[in-house]
Amino acid sequence: MTVKRIGVIGGGQLAWMMAKAAQRLGFDLIIQTPQKNDPAVSIATEVIFAPIDDKAATIELADHCDVITFENEFIDLEGLKPLEKRGVRFCPSLKVMTLLVDKYRQRSYLQHIGLPVPKFTTLENLSSFNFSFPIVLKVRRHGYDGQGTFIIKTPEELEITAKNLEGKEVMVEEFVPFERELAVMAARSVTGEIAVYPLVETYQSNQVCRWVLVSGDISTEVQKEVKQIAINLLTRLEVVGILGIELFLTPQNQVLVNEIAPRTHNSGHYTLDACKISQFEMQLRALSGLPLDSTELNCLGAVMINLLGYEHSRQNYLEKRQKLSEISCSHVHWYGKTNIRPGRKIGHVTVLLEKNEITSSSKIRRQHLLEIAQKVESIWYSQ
Ligand code: ADP
Numbered sequence: 001m002t003v004k005r006i007g008v009i010g011g012g013q014l015a016w017m018m019a020k021a022a023q024r025l026g027f028d029l030i031i032q033t034p035q036k037n038d039p040a041v042s043i044a045t046e047v048i049f050a051p052i053d054d055k056a057a058t059i060e061l062a063d064h065c066d067v068i069t070f071e072n073e074f075i076d077l078e079g080l081k082p083l084e085k086r087g088v089r090f091c092p093s094l095k096v097m098t099l100l101v102d103k104y105r106q107r108s109y110l111q112h113i114g115l116p117v118p119k120f121t122t123l124e125n126l127s128s129f130n131f132s133f134p135i136v137l138k139v140r141r142h143g144y145d146g147q148g149t150f151i152i153k154t155p156e157e158l159e160i161t162a163k164n165l166e167g168k169e170v171m172v173e174e175f176v177p178f179e180r181e182l183a184v185m186a187a188r189s190v191t192g193e194i195a196v197y198p199l200v201e202t203y204q205s206n207q208v209c210r211w212v213l214v215s216g217d218i219s220t221e222v223q224k225e226v227k228q229i230a231i232n233l234l235t236r237l238e239v240v241g242i243l244g245i246e247l248f249l250t251p252q253n254q255v256l257v258n259e260i261a262p263r264t265h266n267s268g269h270y271t272l273d274a275c276k277i278s279q280f281e282m283q284l285r286a287l288s289g290l291p292l293d294s295t296e297l298n299c300l301g302a303v304m305i306n307l308l309g310y311e312h313s314r315q316n317y318l319e320k321r322q323k324l325s326e327i328s329c330s331h332v333h334w335y336g337k338t339n340i341r342p343g344r345k346i347g348h349v350t351v352l353l354e355k356n357e358i359t360s361s362s363k364i365r366r367q368h369l370l371e372i373a374q375k376v377e378s379i380w381y382s383q
Contacts, residue, residue, distance in 0.1 A: 003288035005030060007061045008040070009052055010071035013335040013345065014264050014280075015040035017272065018071065021281040027288070032061045039335045055079040062088040067287055069241060070263050073101045074142060091190075091287040092241040092262050099237065100262045104140045104171040113236055115229055116256050118248070120173035123162060134175040137161055139168050145343070146207020151175060176256060178248035182218065183267035185279050185295075186230035187242040187286045195282060195292040196230050197275065199223045201366075202246070202267050208343055209266050211373045214274060214302040217362035218249075225255050233260065242283040244268060266306065266345070271295075273331040273350040274302035299329075299352040301362075303369040305376040307347035309340040323379050324349050327372070349376050 006022060008015045011033025019040050022029040028045040032052065041047050046064060050057030053076035062068060067089045077098055084094050092100075100106045110117050121129040123137070135158070139148035152158045162170070181204060185197040199222070201213040230245055244265025248256045268279035277285070277293045285292050316334075325332045327349075334347040351372045353365060 003066045005065040007065035007068040011038035011040040013039045014071035018280040019043040030064045102140050118173045123170040136173050138171045176248045179251045180249045182247045185268035187282045188234040188239045189286040190240045190289045195295045197295040212304040215366035217366040270302045270304040301353040301365045304350045309344040313340045
């Protein structure tokens, strides 16, 4: 089937970045999003203004495009299933989405196919779970950026948090005292072709991603193991689209899969500037059947730093963005959000290491990239 018009349920920054890739590839992008000031509205070919879980709007969206993809998980899966039965093409399929959007169901599936995961259970079954504090509580659906993830240190905290979450389905898992957090983007095309990007290191503070390092400073064994995990997952699920895979690396060098996002992901934003083909273009290539092409870096390394809101404002922070763009080899991406609040992702900066820079070792590269991240954060968060 020839794909010309691609529908996206969602119009946030991921759809905004996807729309730029769509323009480059000559696709029309039609989005379903609630607000007229959502990031992708200004750049999409066509917009259907409606909430993400509005089924009637998705029926209209389906009438306007050849295939529908996702940029978030706030969808009404049950509502979409009759559409798929009627022949509407979703990428990834709703079978894949059903397995992945619920954290508990996802984790059970990963365990079922033999992937290494942290120990987990449901809140109802906690009494039969052999655990010691700290533990981690996660709301099974609709959590993002740490919203819905709670690190619990005492029985008292557990009681209070469980009470606050009453009525919600909750997963519980062991706290992993990880050495590092890792992530990888991996795509599978409608033709079965698979492409895996480099393994990167991420850093979260209060469960929100602050920066992503692309330094190569991860052992070859771990890189190989994660690549195999990505390939297994894409193949077994017959995914058509792209997955963001988040992992923990333990002090014993054990890899544990934390979470899978069935879409483009913050940990892959660096690909916009550091790779020939960005994760957004890769997603479009995968669902349209174009060759996936290269996932290689076009530089020696990179660091992506999220620009998080640190106050309530409607500013555009032009002066700070100017300063950030003066850093050598930096690329500033501004999502144009009008309603800024603390912790909200409002842009990001990627700084590349040129091929002739600091070539000696991945350890030195990592250190250098960390220093750049600190510099960017000190400019951004200075009052
Ligand atoms: P979200 O879907 O909100 O991003 P995650 O499961 O990715 O939720 O958790 C966000 C962050 O919380 C992780 O990146 C990690 O830093 C921390 N975290 C989550 N689960 C655990 C765990 N089991 N042990 C230790 N830290 C965790």
